[in-house]
Amino acid sequence: MPRQITAYSNPAVKAARELRDKKHRRAQGRFLAEGLRILTEAREGGRLPKQVFFAADSAAHPLVIALVDAVEAAGGDAIETTPDILSKLSGKDNPGAVVGVFAEFERALADLDRTSAGIWLVAERLRDPGNLGTILRTGDAVGAGGLILIDDCVDPFSVEAVRASMGALFTVPIVRAPWADFIAWLRNGPGQLVALSLDTDLDYQQPAYAAPTFLLTGNEAQGLPPAYAAACDVRVKMPMLGKADSLNAAVATAVMAYEVLNQQRRR
Amino acid sequence: MPRQITAYSNPAVKAARELRDKKHRRAQGRFLAEGLRILTEAREGGRLPKQVFFAADSAAHPLVIALVDAVEAAGGDAIETTPDILSKLSGKDNPGAVVGVFAEFERALADLDRTSAGIWLVAERLRDPGNLGTILRTGDAVGAGGLILIDDCVDPFSVEAVRASMGALFTVPIVRAPWADFIAWLRNGPGQLVALSLDTDLDYQQPAYAAPTFLLTGNEAQGLPPAYAAACDVRVKMPMLGKADSLNAAVATAVMAYEVLNQQRRR
Numbered sequence: 001m002p003r004q005i006t007a008y009s010n011p012a013v014k015a016a017r018e019l020r021d022k023k024h025r026r027a028q029g030r031f032l033a034e035g036l037r038i039l040t041e042a043r044e045g046g047r048l049p050k051q052v053f054f055a056a057d058s059a060a061h062p063l064v065i066a067l068v069d070a071v072e073a074a075g076g077d078a079i080e081t082t083p084d085i086l087s088k089l090s091g092k093d094n095p096g097a098v099v100g101v102f103a104e105f106e107r108a109l110a111d112l113d114r115t116s117a118g119i120w121l122v123a124e125r126l127r128d129p130g131n132l133g134t135i136l137r138t139g140d141a142v143g144a145g146g147l148i149l150i151d152d153c154v155d156p157f158s159v160e161a162v163r164a165s166m167g168a169l170f171t172v173p174i175v176r177a178p179w180a181d182f183i184a185w186l187r188n189g190p191g192q193l194v195a196l197s198l199d200t201d202l203d204y205q206q207p208a209y210a211a212p213t214f215l216l217t218g219n220e221a222q223g224l225p226p227a228y229a230a231a232c233d234v235r236v237k238m239p240m241l242g243k244a245d246s247l248n249a250a251v252a253t254a255v256m257a258y259e260v261l262n263q264q265r266r267r
Numbered sequence: 268m269p270r271q272i273t274a275y276s277n278p279a280v281k282a283a284r285e286l287r288d289k290k291h292r293r294a295q296g297r298f299l300a301e302g303l304r305i306l307t308e309a310r311e312g313g314r315l316p317k318q319v320f321f322a323a324d325s326a327a328h329p330l331v332i333a334l335v336d337a338v339e340a341a342g343g344d345a346i347e348t349t350p351d352i353l354s355k356l357s358g359k360d361n362p363g364a365v366v367g368v369f370a371e372f373e374r375a376l377a378d379l380d381r382t383s384a385g386i387w388l389v390a391e392r393l394r395d396p397g398n399l400g401t402i403l404r405t406g407d408a409v410g411a412g413g414l415i416l417i418d419d420c421v422d423p424f425s426v427e428a429v430r431a432s433m434g435a436l437f438t439v440p441i442v443r444a445p446w447a448d449f450i451a452w453l454r455n456g457p458g459q460l461v462a463l464s465l466d467t468d469l470d471y472q473q474p475a476y477a478a479p480t481f482l483l484t485g486n487e488a489q490g491l492p493p494a495y496a497a498a499c500d501v502r503v504k505m506p507m508l509g510k511a512d513s514l515n516a517a518v519a520t521a522v523m524a525y526e527v528l529n530q531q532r533r534r
Contacts, residue, residue: 140509242407254518
């Protein structure tokens with residue numbers, strides 16, 4: 001049976017609320033995800049929250065019932081609460097019907113089977129959580145094998161990244177690795193590393209992107225360090241007809257990823 | 268000569284600070300843009316702020332001097348101020364060197380020459396200012412003729428949209444119009460209207476996108492109203508290999524726009 005919590009001072013509420021901060025996520029090894037659609041996708045993908053908070057007025061929704069039942073069957077904690085507390089957990093004036101507290105999960109490079117997908121996404125020092133979430137969402141769409149986060153990227157388990165991923169956090173494997181470790185792993189098997197660059201005349205539609213292709217996206221403001229760009233097998237540019245010399249990082253990743261997908265699906 | 272303002276209570280500072288709110292933007296007919304790179308691009312494109320606030324410690328930067336000189340030559344107001352006031356104007360802890368107050372500008376459908384570009388972007392009830400700015404940035408990159416905002420979209424002059432546009436607000440023409448007015452204008456000349464849809468089997472790479480092609484993007488959560496989708500000449504889908512059925516709106520717009528550009532540049 002779900003328990004009821006209506007006091008903001010309740011320790012479970014306080015512990016969940018703290019997960020909006022990175023240091024508490026690290027300390028607890030947990031993160032927040034919100035919204036019935038996303039938590040349902042997570043459930044269907046085999047990821048259940050340790051705790052689920054739900055509003056009393058949505059307790060009769062079939063998907064809320066399914067979620068609560070699954071959480072309790074797995075030994076988790078289902079908590080009926082107020083819209084106000086849900087709002088404080090989600091940080092939104094109009095929170096979704098549910099907020100879940102999940103255990104953080106992550107894989108190591110050694111866990112990845114590079115032959116399992118034609119496209120892999122790699123991001124270096126990505127700073128914006130919305131970009132990270134959007135790249136995960138694109139990764140889901142193009143069937144990417146995973147997202148590899150290089151060096152000091154924004155936390156993929158931040159509330160903003162989880163929200164922007166629209167559930168793809170639960171479907172796209174995530175690995176964090178230093179550059180040296182990534183390159184050592186990459187060169188120990190098949191696969192080409194491809195980056196956008198301003199210092200090339202090679203159009204992004206010219207190369208053949210055989211599987212597996214690893215698409216490397218650099219920091220939003222600075223792009224890739226020159227040494228990283230030099231380590232790529234292929235450097236390409238996209239046509240830029242306007243005044244600017246760059247696209248949003250998540251947009252550039254998506255345009256590249258669809259070019260790779262389009263080539264690979266024609267074969 | 269620039270004047271100096273160091274008091275947050277100064278009326279000019281207060282009036283500029285108010286422009287972070289939509290109702291004050293409407294009342295004053297002005298908006299904020301920040302950052303030396305963006306204001307320099309605006310200046311080079313012929314758009315000067317009515318007021319420019321700059322930090323004393325950046326007064327010797329050649330681009331700040333060029334900006335201040337241009338603003339004063341045009342009869343505008345140059346104000347040397349403190350990092351603290353710049354921070355309050357920009358809403359960022361580490362503000363750029365300059366913040367400008369610009370007069371809002373906008374065009375009407377009748378001002379657009381649809382034969383001047385092969386790609387036009389159209390967004391309907393777009394809600395996220397980051398998406399709007401990112402779409403403007405993509406529009407700049409693909410050489411779009413403009414961005415047409417249909418019905419109740421987020422304000423393109425909001426601080427977040429201006430920031431995400433990375434200066435493209437000043438280079439890509441913007442029109443706001445109700446759907447009925449847009450369709451009447453569209454059907455009074457050449458051009459096909461293309462939308463992504465879940466209710467089609469037509470792959471987005473199949474149609475020929477002749478110039479001018481108008482790419483219609485719907486609301487982030489709800490997509491296009493059925494009647495709007497039905498009014499399009501072409502409805503296409505993108506391959507989606509994962510669990511989700513949609514991409515981020517700015518990402519989907521960009522992938523479509525580059526397909527159109529790729530087709531048109533091959534001719």
